[in-house]
Amino acid sequence: MKNYFVWIEITANQDTILDKNCFTQAMRKCRGVGIDSVILSVKDTSGFVLYPSKYAKHYSKYNSKFENIDYLQQCINIIHEMGMKIYASFDVFAEGNKKNSSSYMKGLANKGWMCEVYGLNENNKPVVQLISDPNPIKTAGAIDDFGEVFVNPANDEVTEYELHLMEEVMNGYSIDGIVLDRVRYVGLSADFSELTMRKWKQAAGITEEVSPEDIYKLFYKDGKLEIAYGKYFGSFNTFRAQMIYNFIKEVRKKVNEANKKIEFIDYTGSWYPEYYKVAANWASKKHLEASYPATDPEKYAATGYIEYVDKMLSGFYYEDVTIQEARKHAMPYDWYSVEGSAEIAYQVTHHEKPILGSLYLYQYTQNPEDVTRAVDMCFQKSDGCMLFDLCYLIQNDWWKYVSRK
Numbered sequence: 001m002k003n004y005f006v007w008i009e010i011t012a013n014q015d016t017i018l019d020k021n022c023f024t025q026a027m028r029k030c031r032g033v034g035i036d037s038v039i040l041s042v043k044d045t046s047g048f049v050l051y052p053s054k055y056a057k058h059y060s061k062y063n064s065k066f067e068n069i070d071y072l073q074q075c076i077n078i079i080h081e082m083g084m085k086i087y088a089s090f091d092v093f094a095e096g097n098k099k100n101s102s103s104y105m106k107g108l109a110n111k112g113w114m115c116e117v118y119g120l121n122e123n124n125k126p127v128v129q130l131i132s133d134p135n136p137i138k139t140a141g142a143i144d145d146f147g148e149v150f151v152n153p154a155n156d157e158v159t160e161y162e163l164h165l166m167e168e169v170m171n172g173y174s175i176d177g178i179v180l181d182r183v184r185y186v187g188l189s190a191d192f193s194e195l196t197m198r199k200w201k202q203a204a205g206i207t208e209e210v211s212p213e214d215i216y217k218l219f220y221k222d223g224k225l226e227i228a229y230g231k232y233f234g235s236f237n238t239f240r241a242q243m244i245y246n247f248i249k250e251v252r253k254k255v256n257e258a259n260k261k262i263e264f265i266d267y268t269g270s271w272y273p274e275y276y277k278v279a280a281n282w283a284s285k286k287h288l289e290a291s292y293p294a295t296d297p298e299k300y301a302a303t304g305y306i307e308y309v310d311k312m313l314s315g316f317y318y319e320d321v322t323i324q325e326a327r328k329h330a331m332p333y334d335w336y337s338v339e340g341s342a343e344i345a346y347q348v349t350h351h352e353k354p355i356l357g358s359l360y361l362y363q364y365t366q367n368p369e370d371v372t373r374a375v376d377m378c379f380q381k382s383d384g385c386m387l388f389d390l391c392y393l394i395q396n397d398w399w400k401y402v403s404r405k
Contacts, residue, residue, distance in 0.1 A: 002356075002379055003384040004035045004036050004384060005035070005036075005037045005087075005313070006030055006035050006038055006039070006389075006393070007039045007041070007089070007386060007387065007388045007389045007390065008039065008389065009388075009390075010044045010050065011044065011063075012390075012391040013389070013390055014063070014065060016390070016391075017050075017071055017075070018065060018066065020074060023074075023075065026390065027079055027082055027084070029393075030084070030393075031082050032399075032403075033399050033402050033404060034404030034405050035387075036084055037084060037176070038075075038079050038084055038085070038087070039087045039089050039179050040072065040086060040088060042072050042088045042089065043056065043089075043091060043165060045094035045095075045097060045182070046096065046097055046100070047094070047095040047096050047104075047105050047107065048061060048062040048104070049165070050070075050071040050072050051070050051071065051169070051172075052070055053168060054168060055161060056106070056165060057104045061104050072088065072173060076173060076175065080174070085176035085177070086175055086176055087175065087177040087178060087179045087263070088169050088175050088178050089180070090162070090165060091182045092180050092181065093151050093152075093158070093182050093183060093184065093185075094107075094151075095107030095108075095114075095149055095150075095151045095158075096114075096132075097147050097149065098134075098147045099147045106151070107149035107150070107151050108132060111130065112157070113151040113155055113158050114130055114131050114132055114149055114150070114151055114152065115130075115131045115152050115185070115186065115190040115191040115193065116128050116129065116130055116152075116190070116192050117129060117139055117186070117192065118139070118189050118192040118212040119137035119138050119139035119140070119189055121135065121136075122135075126218065128193075131149055131150055131190065138218065138225055139188070140189060140218060140225065140227050140277075141187040141189065141227075141277035141278075142188075142189065148182075150182075150185065150190060152190075152191045152195065153183075153185065153240075153243040153247055154193075154195060154240075154243045155195060159246075159250070166178055166251065166254060167254055167258070170254070170255065170258040170260065171258055175262065177263030177310070178255070178265070179266075179313065180251065180264075181267045183244060183247065183248065183266065183280060184244060184278035184279060185240055185278045185279050185280075187277050188216070188237075188277050191240075197210065200235070200236055203239055203242075204239065206232070215230050215232045215233050215236045216228060216229050231294075233293065233294040233295070234295040234296055234299070237276060237300075238295065238296070238300050238303065241279040241303035243279070244279055244281065244305070245303040245304075248266070248305040248309070251264060264308070264309050265309060265310060266282060266305075266309045266312055266313070267313040267315070267358070268280055268312065270314040270335060270341035270344060270345050271315075271335065272289070272348045273289075273291055276289075276292045276293075276295065276300075281301075281303040281305060282305060282306055282312065282348075282349070283301070283304040283306060283349055284307070284348065284352050285301055285307070286350050287301060287347075287348045287349070289301070306350075306352050306353050307352060307353075309353060310353065310354075311353060311355070311356060312349065312356070313358045314341065314345040314355050314356070314382070315341075315358045315360065315388075316358060316359060316374070316378065316382075317341075317358075318331075318338055318341065319367075319370070320336060321338045321374050322339050323337050323339045323343075325337060326340060338357060338377045338381075339377055341357065342357055342377070342381035342382045343381070345382070346382075354383035354384070355382050356384040356386050357378030357381065357382040357385055357386070358386040358388060359375065359378065359385065361387060361388060361389065361392035362392060368396065368401055372402070375401075375402055375404070387402060
């Protein structure tokens with residue numbers, strides 16, 4: 001049986017989460033269109049959580065509209081009563097927001113946790129600074145930059161903290177699984193802290209002094225920011241991927257120790273050719289990626305972690321549904337389509353684990369009827385579908401477009 005998921009992000013759905021009757025009604029509608037699994041964000045990029053935690057602050061400390069109650073348990077009760085599954089999601093290595101900051105945010109409160117980014121300042125001079133630094137710099141290879149404070153995956157205190165959060169949810173609640181998002185770096189710009197550089201050099205057996213420019217240089221050519229890869233780029237980037245691999249492997253261990261039938265799902269983008277920039281190698285160890293710059297394919301392949309998850313949610317984030325449409329619109333690659341995304345996701349994972357095509361519903365605002373085609377394509381070409389996010393179904397009344405009944 002192929003699963004049909006819907007994601008519930010906290011901020012976008014706060015009115016629904018806060019009103020128990022409204023949430024119940026929304027879940028009833030989800031079940032009515034064939035959705036069988038719900039992913040509830042219990043820790044978003046702010047770092048606050050929807051349940052009483054020993055480690056993190058409750059969401060009511062961040063947003064006064066929330067009461068200091070256990071929203072996770074409340075949602076579990078409603079969802080399970082309807083015969084659906086509930087998965088708790090964690091935005092792992094994002095621990096705060098620069099634009100809506102709070103002294104309780106772990107990333108901001110613990111200066112040694114946050115990433116240090118490398119880029120060019122306003123005078124085009126190379127600098128390394130905290131990701132929270134308000135001074136603007138030009139950086140390379142960021143998949144997104146929404147103002148989140150990313151913390152360092154190479155910092156043992158960080159990874160231990162994130163694991164604690166998952167453990168207390170797995171052991172304290174009757175959930176059906178966990179879903180991890182942002183298990184990655186923000187981009188090629190991170191992390192250049194003294195801690196990371198020291199750990200990398202030790203692991204690589206490097207004894208000489210190394211500057212960020214020995215890894216890669218940034219420069220402008222014809223007004224465009226360019227990158228020149230240095231002799232240590234491949235080694236450094238493979239080390240970053242190893243940090244993500246180590247964390248995923250440790251999560252697998254914690255899931256197994258929870259002594260429950262809990263599914264472990266990871267959520268990434270499908271655009272694997274670009275994913276070296278954030279060092280999340282969600283591929284199979286069998287996959288050798290020759291396109292990654294200045295990187296030994298075999299060494300990088302060893303960081304492939306698909307074997308440790310039970311399922312993958314892969315972002316098929318393209319308006320074009322078919323490969324034929326992408327070609328008609330002169331997209332650079334076939335994977336700039338829902339259908340093509342499925343092809344590349346299975347190609348790099350060697351079909352080792354189920355992959356569910358995931359759709360960003362906002363992209364279909366101009367052509368909502370394409371939602372139906374995209375959902376059908378996910379079920380046809382992958383092991384199911386995930387809709388991001390519930391708020392678009394409610395706001396746009398798109399239930400008829402996503403119905404599988």
